[in-house]
Amino acid sequence: MREFAYKSRDGDVYVLINVNYGDALEKITENYTGCAVFVSRSIVDRVHTKCPLIPVIDGEEGKSIEAVLSIVRSAHELSIDRDGLFIGVGGGSVLDVVGFSASIYLRGVDYVNVPTTMLSMVDASLGGKTGVNALGLKNVIGVIRQPRYVIIDLTFLESLPMPNYIDGFAEVIKYGITMDRELLGQVMSNTDKLLGRDYGVLEEVIYRSLRDKASIVEVDELDRGNARAVLNYGHTVGHAIESVSNFSISHGRAVALGMICEARIGVKLGYTPRYVPDLLMDVLSRFNLDNRVAIDVNGLVNAMVRDKKRSGEFIKLPVVIDVGMWDMVKVRIRDLMNLVIGECGSMP
Ligand SMILES: NC(=O)c1ccc[n+]([C@@H]2O[C@H](COP(=O)([O-])OP(=O)(O)OC[C@H]3O[C@@H](n4cnc5c(N)ncnc54)[C@H](O)[C@@H]3O)[C@@H](O)[C@H]2O)c1
Known part of the structure; x- marks a missing residue:
């Protein structure tokens, strides 16, 4: 078992890794008037707890305003007051919608994240970004509000299909290549154990991933400075790949391809050492995340123009300057498009 806490505007957030969710929730809920x-x-x-269970639809269709209203209605019917607690149990989609509902119910109640997919264990459960989709746009409505606890029970991973499980490793590799050389080394030397879902190695890798993310959230909680941009490595191109594939390419695979493309762009811009794209390919291939896919580069470029992280004519692009080290550069959108066309036409 590993644990740590990080600081936020909403107070300390406690992160427990490799614990029994039932035992942890029993202690936590003692301090609330309802749950x-x-x-x-x-x-x-x-899932078995003393708190009432309310099933919610997951996946992107579950991230809707209607789902938020349904959660609010359930909480009201259960007479949850301002000192009550919401608990989200599921993948990133469920945590996003439950966290958002908690943030607006009675102007905000505490919530706990219990992630059940690899991606949500290493990424979506921590950092306080909550929200839903609307108007055909992903995460267009949302707020940043931290959970009180993140509880990671590795036994949930047992039922996760292999493609979903592997998807989460794109984010782990992202933390490694941008800010944690040691984590990347652990992932590379323990690939077989990780693919076999060995709890000992998983505990360590999830702990390091979440600590890395928390260290960024602590300094740029609201995503207004430059620090949080590093969490977006591979995602500028990755989100565009997801979008042009009509979400037939999973998030993890899209981010994997996005990282390879952005690493090549980093080399071209003169920031990233030449060996980095090859190293990334090597580690991603160990997790079968390097599949060749046909990408419509023009569609990709059009999707990037609509990126919500653009600011005027520029977009902030994190670049790897050495393994485990990154910097942020501002690139003119037009230049970035030309770089994508030149460097990412055939991937990997
Ligand atoms: N808030 C954040 O910081 C953040 C970060 C990354 C991603 N996200 C969001 O997370 C979502 C993706 O999350 P995800 O990859 O966890 O997908 P998901 O929540 O859509 O779940 C994927 C699938 O796994 C199933 N599932 C969940 N747990 C399972 C288990 N233990 N065993 C078997 N099946 C299980 C679900 O029913 C679903 O079909 C996206 O909406 C994305 O926007 C949010």
Whole structure:
């Protein structure tokens, strides 16, 4: 078991890794006047707590304003007051919608994240970004409000299909290549154990990943400075790949390809050492995240123009300057498009 806490505007956030979620929740809920567990429909049969269980739709269709209203209605019917607690149990989609609902119910109640996918264990459960999709746009409505606790019970991973499980490693590799050389080394020397879901190695890798993310959230919680941009490595191109594939390419695979493309762009811009794209390919291939896919580069470029992180004519692009070290550069959108066309036409 590992644990740590990080500081936020909303107070300290406690992160518990490799614990039994039931035991942890029993202690935490003692301090609240009421509680409700909003759980992904796919795992509702596996979840047992003293708090009432409310199944919610997961996936992108579950991240809707209608789902928020339904959660608010359930909380109201259960007479959850301002000292009550929301608990989200599921993948990133469920945590995003439950966290958002908690943030606006009675102008904000505490919430706990219990992630059940690899991606949500290493990424979506920590950092306080909550929200839903609307008007055909992803995460267009949302707020940043931290959970009180993040509880990681590795046994949830047992039922996760292999492609979903592997997807989360794109984010782990992202932390490694941008800010944690040691983590990247651990991932490379323990690939077989990680693919076999060995709890000992997983505990360490999830702990380091979340600590890395928390260290960034602590200095740029609201994503207004430059620090949080590093968490977006591979995502500027990755989100565009997801979008042009109509979400048939999963988030992890899109981010993997995005990292390779952005590493090549970093080399071209003169910031990234030449060996980095090859190193990335090597580690991603160990997790089968380097599949060749046909990408419509023009569609990709059009999707990038609509990126919500652009600011006027420029976009902030994190670049790897050595393994485990990064910097942020501002690139003119027009130049970035030309770089994508030149460097990422055939990937990997
Ligand atoms: N808030 C953040 O900081 C942040 C960060 C990254 C991603 N996200 C969001 O997370 C979402 C993606 O999260 P995800 O990859 O966890 O996908 P997801 O929540 O859509 O879940 C993927 C699938 O796994 C199933 N599932 C969940 N737990 C399971 C388990 N233990 N066993 C078997 N099946 C299980 C779900 O039913 C679903 O079909 C996206 O909406 C993305 O925007 C948020």
